[in-house]
Structures are given as structure tokens and as C-alpha cells.
Amino acid sequence: MSDCRLRLPLALAVMALGIAAVRPAAAAGDADKGKVIFNKCMICHSLQTGVNKIGPSLHGIVGTKAAEVPNYTFSPALMKSGLTWDDATLDKWLTNPRKLVPGTKMIFPGLPKEEDRQDVIAYLKQAGS
Numbered sequence: 001m002s003d004c005r006l007r008l009p010l011a012l013a014v015m016a017l018g019i020a021a022v023r024p025a026a027a028a029g030d031a032d033k034g035k036v037i038f039n040k041c042m043i044c045h046s047l048q049t050g051v052n053k054i055g056p057s058l059h060g061i062v063g064t065k066a067a068e069v070p071n072y073t074f075s076p077a078l079m080k081s082g083l084t085w086d087d088a089t090l091d092k093w094l095t096n097p098r099k100l101v102p103g104t105k106m107i108f109p110g111l112p113k114e115e116d117r118q119d120v121i122a123y124l125k126q127a128g129s
């Protein structure tokens with residue numbers, strides 16, 4: 001009998017723990033996970049200042065205006081975009097660069113999972129600061 005009364009609170013406690021564990025990652029992005037996702041970007045991007053590869057250095061990119069990294073030749077499309085790389089814009093860009101900026105030369109299919117995008121943005125902030 002007492003066994004039966006225990007089961008529901010226990011189930012609720014487990015659920016609450018699960019929710020608590022998931023929430024912070026979904027809201028803010030996990031830089032450690034983002035570091036792993038950044039492997040997909042590393043073929044074209046460095047996080048070191050002044051190191052441009054196929055794409056520009058992404059050091060300190062969050063909060064800056066698009067197409068302003070020195071000594072890198074951007075596409076006319078990105079230069080004319082007038083974008084600022086805040087969280088919301090980066091999220092759209094990383095979902096599908098060519099949808100946000102038609103004509104961009106960043107040939108990347110995008111990260112379909114919101115969690116992956118949030119994690120990599122968190123990593124860009126941490127590693128590029």
C-alpha cells in the first residue's frame with residue numbers, strides 16, 4: 001500500500017530533475033557543446049584574430065557588423081546586408097545563410113537544430129572574447 005503512495009511523488013521528482021537539467025541549456029546555449037559543433041565551421045573559420053581562411057576570422061564576431069573583418073574579401077551581398085551579428089541574426093544565419101543573405105559565399109547548409117545553433121553561438125561568445 002505505502003509503496004503505491006510513494007510512486008507518484010517519486011515520478012514527479014524525477015520529472016522535475018529532468019526539466020531542471022534541460023532548461024539552462026535550451027535557454028542560454030552550452031559553450032562546451034558548441035566547441036564540438038564548431039568543428040563543422042573550422043574548415044573555413046579560425047577564432048584567432050587576423051586569421052582568415054576560406055571564411056573570415058570569427059574572433060569577437062558577436063555584436064559586430066557584418067562584413068567588417070579586416071583583410072577579407074566579402075561577397076557584395078553580405079557587404080550590403082546591413083546586418084549586425086546579435087544572437088537573433090546569428091540564429092537565422094546559421095539556420096540557412098543563403099536564405100538570410102541571398103548571394104553570400106558562405107556555402108554551408110546550416111544547422112537545423114536550434115540547440116546546436118544556441119550552443120555554437122555561446123561558444124563564439126566565449127572563445128572570441
Ligand code: HEC
Pocket residue numbers: 037038040041042043044045054055056058061065066067068069073074075077078085094103104105106107108111120
Ligand atoms: C565552407 C566554408 C564555410 C563553413 C563550413 C562555414 N562558413 Fe561561415 N563563412 C564562410 C564564408 C566564405 C563567409 C563570407 C561570406 C560572404 O562574404 O558572403 C562566411 C561568413 C560567416 C560569418 C559572417 C562574418 C562577418 O564578418 O560578417 C559568420 C558569423 C559565420 N560565417 C559563421 C559560421 C559558423 C558559426 C559556421 C559553422 C556552424 C560557419 N560559418 C561555417 C565560409 C564558411
